[in-house]
Amino acid sequence: MGITIDWANFTPWLSLFGGVLIGLASVMLMAFKGRIAGISGVVGGLLQFSNVPRGHFSWRLAFVLGLLLSSAIYGLVWQVPLSVIDSGYPLLILAGLLVGFGTRMGSGCTSGHAVCGVGRLSPRSMVATLSFMASGFATAYLVFHVFGG
């Protein structure tokens, strides 16, 4: 299997710089609130209502609000790049269900495991990251080449 690189869309420096910001944001949340910046965990916590400790919701809401407003605030200064969403609604819904269920079952997603957990050299997070990366590559092959996308 020959690999063809999409040089026209290759953005190593922007992706590296964005990654540095993501790392800094994760470190900030730990430094100021003592929490892991795992988006699935933060959102999942917002959906729990029984037996929650004091202050359970406020920091989660503040963090999610920051994410939700990031595009608008970025747009005040720079042009926000487009999010191109080609998937149809049935695939989007199936994907959303799998992402919600899988991240809770696997105790984390790209942020909590691949950025925070791997940074902390957690064996659990390394295994989880290998697992969802392998599955991501395999699924992309199946969806876009075997079943036609």
Added chain:
Amino acid sequence: MQTLFVFVSGLVFGIGLIISGMSNPAKVIHFLDIAGQWDPSLAFVMLGAIPVSFVGFRLIEKRGQTVYQEPLHLPGTNRVNRSLVVGGFIFGAGWAMAGFCPGPALVALGAGYGKALVFVLAMIAGILIHDIPFKGLMNKSQPA
């Protein structure tokens, strides 16, 4: 003030996702689809993020508390178990289908994309399906 810092963390996180290209599902799919026109850019996101989190978490964990002298909430267990691997597999499959993982989906929702709203609602349903019946059964069968 503390809540403001938490808000800024979310904001910087989201801006990092935008700049890196993670908030563009088409780019994510071009990264995961090695057999297509492969765009390896997103590998550089981890290369940028992990050294920063490695050094940052090390310093904070050495100190043992937050800037506000509060305890750190660090994941307690170090056990690699089946649900970790199976959950990761399920998540990876969903990630590759639409090109969205949770953070970028929230960023795109905030940017006003209707399809991101559909994805986020389905994701919330997936979380609830796991957390309400499934986790309840798991807790009954294996004491924590």
